[in-house]
Amino acid sequence: MTSSTGDYWIRDVDGRVLGPVSYPVLRDLCSARRLVGVTHVSRDGKSWRTLQELPELATLLETPETAQLQQEQQAEAVRLRTQLRAAASAPAHLIFKVAENAPLQTYRQAYFALARRFHPSRLEPTTHPDLVAASREAFAFFSKRMSEVEARIAPPTSPIPPVARVGPPAGPPPTLTPAPPVAPVLTPVPPAAARNPVPPPATLRTPPPPPADVISRPVTGASTWTPPPPADPVLNRVRITPAGTPPPPVRSSAFSTPPPGGNVYRPEDFVGIERRSAERLHANIRVTPTSYRMFTDHALVNISNSGLFISTPDLIPVGSLLDMELTFEGDNRTISARARVVWESNGADGKHERGMGLKLTRVDKQDLAFIKDFVRKAAMAGTR
């Protein structure tokens, strides 16, 4: 690393580095609560010290009075809810502070800025429950209003939204402009931390928790698998959640077919601030001469594109990684593979079972060839 215009480098618990940045940038990051997880700082990019060892940073890191902070957060929750109630009947263009006839992409940019502000991952683990709940309500409110806008002006099928200008020359980038205030009836509520721009040193290493309704925990024990029930001879029903854990709520995803009326935005559709590499779950899947159709029956995900569809009550977010043990009955062979959830069905459309489409992202070539051969033979046997 070479020093240039900046004066500081910072390093987090995972050894990731940001720099060089100036002191005002560092102070700004601290005020915006972006130093969670940052543990060390350097003036040359080579020798590192703890944040508290630098006097000019120690003042930024002073711990606020917890009781005072909690009171402020409670008051903020009340204020936010009051604003949300007042905004309930306001037209969308005023809520998102855009022109009434603004194109969809302009609405989306405004919505995403607000969604970012109120997304659950923005909150500290120690945030008062009232403010956590109020922030969730705000996220849900803006998301609902955005869905209504989409239903009103979105083209019928638009997997890729219209082009957005993200660079500085011809318009505001998605986040260059601070999240627009929600006018006229809703004024932005700054994050609790922003009013107390002093992250407590003791909790700097702790990332914010994932939203409660997102599966983001690594599997700690052996996952369970239940064989296909008699009434379902075609597909395995795979259990992904460890035994004893209630299944997550049903949801669609950004990659699912948008429901009539436009997209549905949920916190789990966003990639949050926390690192999610550990979000891998595990499933044991038994492949039989009848259940092989998990590799063939779905047009979107089948073995021709390294995909499969598993029937399961336990939906996990699109994009999640799933480690699998595929056991092929009769061949005494078990294949380890990794897949990514690329599609999911809650079964409500009557066309698809409740389950998930997976794409194999890590599988040995020989193993993949074996799967294809197994499927081909099973299909041939089934047609006899």
Added chain:
Amino acid sequence: MPEAASLLIVDDDRFVREFLKDAIAGVPVEIREAGNGAEALARVEEAAPKVVLLDLMMPEMSGLEVLRALREKAPGCRVVVISSMDSELLIAEALANGAHGFIGKPFHPDEIASAVQEALSS
């Protein structure tokens, strides 16, 4: 048929790389990946990507350093920074150092697809 433009994803978090790949699956680009800054600069020499999606905080070489190196190595390349470090001053600094755009976290896949399409067409 014209050759698809190349896009480079630079992020040390494999999950994020996978998510980004999914997000731009509908955009006709040839996607390459790099897990750190040095790898990113090597990929840029190989493939001359038109667009780079760049994380700011990575081991060894930070995204800002990669950004500055890219400005010299590939001045025509459009770099969209994606980072949870989205304070206003840092965004301004990234843009001043040649970033084409900045997307904060948490982000939605639609934002990524839009940004990539815009960068490709500008």
